[in-house]
Each structure stands twice: as structure tokens, then as C-alpha cells.
């Protein structure tokens with residue numbers, strides 16, 4: 001027998017194992033925005049449910065771009081359990097009718113412009129990938145017939161999300177344009193930069209695609225610009241910058257690998273990344289040095305304070321237990337010491353393991 005529970009909540013997808021960090025982040029940011037709620041999660045599930053009677057207001061108060069540990073942020077509408085695998089669609093349509101009032105009606109007919117059927121990134125979640133595809137294909141025409149979904153995909157309207165937990169349980173949720181990850185599960189579909197000397201190249205590539213706006217990507221990353229890469233070896237991040245046309249000072253005592261090794265746009269400097277400074281201001285500095293995050297944050301702030309770079313992407317490694325507290329401490333320290341910034345955005349990227357990535361712009 002299908003059971004539907006109307007439980008207003010913010011839902012956050014997260015790297016499995018980092019649920020406590022996202023729960024703490026939701027709690028902290030909700031309190032700062034003057035909203036009440038409590039986080040519910042299971043370690044390893046890849047999902048945090050922040051239950052709040054003010055979930056819709058909270059959704060508006062906590063923009064996706066401002067969240068660090070959430071891969072995706074959704075406004076939960078209803079939880080369905082005990083579904084009959086023979087007919088999951090009827091109870092889902094009934095649940096939508098029940099929450100009709102709560103669903104923000106978009107102008108121009110159908111409420112939703114797109115449907116995404118997805119799952120968390122846990123082992124159990126990933127096993128649902130096939131079902132998600134099949135169910136999406138069956139559900140789309142039913143939603144169109146019932147007037148819930150636009151006749152063709154329209155990214156300017158709210159999106160309906162079906163978050164599968166098993167073959168018999170799911171969450172119905174929504175997201176608003178400009179306030180969500182465009183990718184199912186919040187996992188960017190980007191190809192590994194070809195010929196890269198290390199897999200880390202994918203991390204900087206993802207940072208550029210997710211932490212910078214499209215306008216910033218074209219304005220701030222241009223041929224002939226100059227960059228420093230601190231902790232560059234074997235050269236994955238340097239390679240991403242070289243492919244964008246930049247000239248790079250690659251600072252590392254370790255060896256570079258081809259095709260970065262000996263590349264005409266690359267100067268290899270065997271030096272300490274915490275002491276080296278450029279002779280004149282650079283467009284970019286990137287840093288992937290494995291070091292205490294407070295030490296990295298302090299040095300990165302010095303680069304901005306001294307005017308050594310205009311833009312930066314750097315990693316903060318978080319091998320400690322209190323990762324949310326450490327994240328806040330490091331970003332506060334950076335903000336306090338860097339001087340005036342046009343942008344400061346941080347996120348745990350899909351390619352980040354025990355770390356987060358930060359983009360800063362002067």
C-alpha cells in the first residue's frame with residue numbers, strides 16, 4: 001500500500017561520507033537566515049534531508065551557488081513509500097495533486113519544464129540508474145497528459161525531480177532555474193581533458209566549469225594571459241591552463257610529465273610554493289599543494305592582499321574530523337586577510353575527495 005508523507009524539507013545531495021558536513025552547513029546557514037529546521041541523514045547515503053516547516057522560504061534564502069557541500073539542492077514536496085512496482089505513476093500523480101498549492105505555478109501553462117529522475121551517489125543509489133532511466137521514460141508522457149510537464153523541455157521553468165531511494169520509495173521535489181546544478185545527481189558530465197599528465201586535470205576543469213559563470217570563463221581565461229601553478233607536478237592543472245592559451249609558471253620541486261614537460265608555454269620552477277612570488281602581477285594563480293588548509297588559506301590571502309594575482313583557484317585539503325568547522329575557519333581567515341574581492345565561491349567538486357575547491361576574484 002503506497003504511503004505519501006507531506007514533509008516540507010530541503011534535500012541536498014552530497015558526496016557519500018560527507019553527510020555530517022552538509023547537515024552542519026544546512027543548520028548553520030538556516031540559523032543565519034533566521035529559519036528553523038533539523039537535519040536527518042544516514043552516513044554513506046549521499047543525501048541530507050533538512051526538515052523545516054519553512055522549507056520554501058529556506059530554499060529561497062539558501063542559494064545553491066552559496067552552498068559548499070551540496071552537489072544538488074532540491075525543495076522536497078512529498079515522500080512516497082511502499083510503492084507497487086507495477087504502478088508507481090498513479091500515486092505519484094495523486095501526490096502531486098495533494099501538493100498543488102505548494103508547487104510554484106510557472107507562467108505559461110505546465111508547472112514544470114523538465115523531469116529528472118535521479119538517485120544519490122551511494123552504492124545503493126547507483127544501482128538504481130537503470131530504473132531511473134526506464135521510469136523517467138514512462139513517467140514523462142503521463143506527466144504531460146496530466147498537464148504537469150511542458151510538451152517539450154524548457155529549462156526556464158521549475159524542474160520536477162524524482163529522487164529514487166529504492167524500487168518502492170522516492171522523494172518528489174522541485175528546483176528553480178538558476179538555483180540548481182544542471183546535471184542529474186549534481187554530477188557534472190565533463191570529459192577528462194585529453195593527454196593530461198594526471199587525473200587531477202579533471203578537478204581544475206570542473207572548477208572552471210562550475211565555480212565560474214559562462215561570462216567569467218570567456219572574460220577571465222584568455223589566450224596570452226599569465227598564471228602560476230603552485231604544487232604543479234606532474235602538471236594536470238598546468239595542462240588545463242595551457243590548453244586555454246595561458247603561459248604558466250609551474251612551481252614544484254617534483255618533476256613534470258609530458259606534454260607539460262618542456263612545453264613552450266610552461267616554465268618549470270623548482271621552488272617552495274609558500275615562498276615563491278611573481279616578479280609582476282599575474283592574471284591567475286592556482287594551487288593544489290597538499291598542506292594544512294589554514295596555511296594554504298593564509299598564503300592565498302597574501303597573494304590577493306599583495307596584488308600578485310587577479311583570480312585564483314585553490315584547494316583546501318580536509319583530512320581532519322571537524323571538516324565543516326575547518327572550512328568555515330579557513331574561508332573566514334581568507335576573507336578577512338585577502339582584501340576586497342569581487343567573488344568568493346567554494347564547493348566540494350565531484351572530483352574532490354577529502355577537500356574543497358575555492359575560486360576567488362579580485
Ligand SMILES: C[S@@+](CC[C@H](N)C(=O)[O-])C[C@H]1O[C@@H](n2cnc3c(N)ncnc32)[C@H](O)[C@@H]1O
Pocket residue numbers: 197198199200201230231232233234235236237238251252253254271272273274288289290291
Ligand atoms: C596533489 S599534487 C598536485 C597535482 C597537480 N595539481 C596536477 O594536476 O598534476 C601536490 C603537489 O604539491 C607539491 N607541493 C607540496 N608542497 C609544496 C611546496 N611547499 N612547494 C611546492 N610544491 C609543493 C608536491 O610536490 C606535489 O607535486
